Amino acid sequence: MEGIQQHIVSPEQKLLKTFVCDGCHQHVSKTELIIPSGPRAGERVIANYGCRCDNIKLAKAAEQKYNQLKHRKLMASFNYYSLINDSLKEATFDNFDAPDSNLKRAKEKALAYSHSFDRKQNLLLTGDYGTGKSHLSISITKALMKRNYECLFLSLPKLLTKIKGTYNTKGSQKMSC
Numbered sequence: 401m402e403g404i405q406q407h408i409v410s411p412e413q414k415l416l417k418t419f420v421c422d423g424c425h426q427h428v429s430k431t432e433l434i435i436p437s438g439p440r441a442g443e444r445v446i447a448n449y450g451c452r453c454d455n456i457k458l459a460k461a462a463e464q465k466y467n468q469l470k471h472r473k474l475m476a477s478f479n480y481y482s483l484i485n486d487s488l489k490e491a492t493f494d495n496f497d498a499p500d501s502n503l504k505r506a507k508e509k510a511l512a513y514s515h516s517f518d519r520k521q522n523l524l525l526t527g528d529y530g531t532g533k534s535h536l537s538i539s540i541t542k543a544l545m546k547r548n549y550e551c552l553f554l555s556l557p558k559l560l561t562k563i564k565g566t567y568n569t570k571g572s573q574k575m576s577c
Contacts (some may be wrong), residue, residue, distance in 0.1 A: 424452040483558035515541035
């Protein structure tokens with residue numbers, strides 16, 4: 401270890417100025433360095449010691465990437481485990497057609513519910529077949545997943561079909577161990 405430290409040469413340094421960075425609000429020392437050895441020996445470089453702007457930018461990019469991956473994972477789980485009719489897979493608030501005032505009001509309430517969701521309140525959608533209950537439910541679910549809630553959508557007829565498929569149709573059979 402002593403042999404290596406004998407060959408390490410510190411660069412020549414000259415303090416050019418100190419200032420507070422507008423981006424990260426840290427005290428920064430702008431320093432000129434002269435590279436002492438290697439292929440870039442003698443080259444002058446400027447270093448801003450104390451500035452955290454690059455670190456902050458990298459941290460924000462990493463957090464954004466993490467959130468994108470997390471959202472993709474949530475969507476993949478939702479798409480895999482939810483029981484949704486193919487016609488509703490692309491359902492959102494944006495593509496909900498509300499031709500009358502009752503459906504417009506239902507959409508507004510569903511949208512408000514998705515914005516104020518706090519795990520303490522419930523919402524019950526009732527109405528005739530084909531009025532948009534499932535569309536609005538899926539829209540709420542997708543809006544909540546954008547806020548990092550884990551969600552699942554189950555169509556009752558599809559759920560019952562899936563449960564029925566687990567029944568033994570050949571009569572009861574004895575289990576043997």
